Amino acid sequence: MDLEKQYRSMVGHLLPYGPAWDKSEPILLSLALTLSKTHVRLDDLMQEINPKTTTELIDRYEQICGLPDSCYPLDVQTLTTRRNRLDSKINLVGGISKEFFLQVLKANGYLDATITNYNNDVFTCESTCQDYLYDEEWRFYWIVNIPHDYQITEMTCNDGCDSHLRKWGDKQIECIIEKLCPSHTYVIFKYGAINA
Structure with missing residues (x-):
């Protein structure tokens, strides 16, 4: 069962019982669609928490961590290089x-x-x-x-x-x-x- 169908079922179960409440009401169907899209977006944002998987927030993370620094020239950095450098900068214990x-x-x-x-x-x-x-x-x-x-x-x-x-x-x-x-x-x- 896909996510939108699950939300349609959940929203339908929230309605009171009786003939006045229609589970196929367009407003309820659009609410289920919005909730499923929000769910998918939140799953995507959970990937942004980890510096090894971030894409959208990498510029912000780098700004906070003082990257890119003089050790890594901008023109030779791939997304993977940036992620690894960011991860090592954030998780470096030091010594x-x-x-x-x-x-x-x-x-x-x-x-x-x-x-x-x-x-x-x-x-x-x-x-x-x-x-x-x-x-x-x-x-x-x-x-x-x-x-x-x-x-x-x-x-x-x-x-x-x-x-x-x-x-x-x-x-x-x-x-x-x-x-x-x-x-x-x-x-x-x-x-x-x-x-x-």
């Missing part, structure tokens, strides 16, 4: 742990990325040959290791002589991580490496 940033990297498609911290002991004359050479300042640095050659562009013979020999990096993920990282730390992005 400053290594696991949090790995989760952000995974959410943006870098499933095999790793993070290297320099918060161990400082290199001294008693350190082993395999220890990193760094001083106390390096405890504020951390490296995001992206193991595959993501977006690496080599210079070709058609490029100008002032072109870079090689360009690499994903500006979007770098922007997102730099916005989320603690203000007292510095992030280094290393592409094509498994570990620092």
Whole structure:
């Protein structure tokens, strides 16, 4: 039974009993049609509550959340990209742990990325040959290791002589991580490496 027939039946059952009340009255039929259309519209609006399924209210949600931001250029955003970015912005719990940033990297498609911290002991004359050479300042640095050659562009013979020999990096993920990282730390992005 479709929705309009259900509302026609419900409206008909609300009438008092007797020969004076006609269940096929045009006013009652139009009321049932209006109620069924309202029901369908409310079902559609329930989809707008979830940022992953919103369509009509996406502009309003983005305005409230400060999107689009500098990490996502307007010209390359599809509806799905906008929904995912909005969902991550609204539902992001936040944190400053290594696991949090790995989760952000995974959410943006870098499933095999790793993070290297320099918060161990400082290199001294008693350190082993395999220890990193760094001083106390390096405890504020951390490296995001992206193991595959993501977006690496080599210079070709058609490029100008002032072109870079090689360009690499994903500006979007770098922007997102730099916005989320603690203000007292510095992030280094290393592409094509498994570990620092």
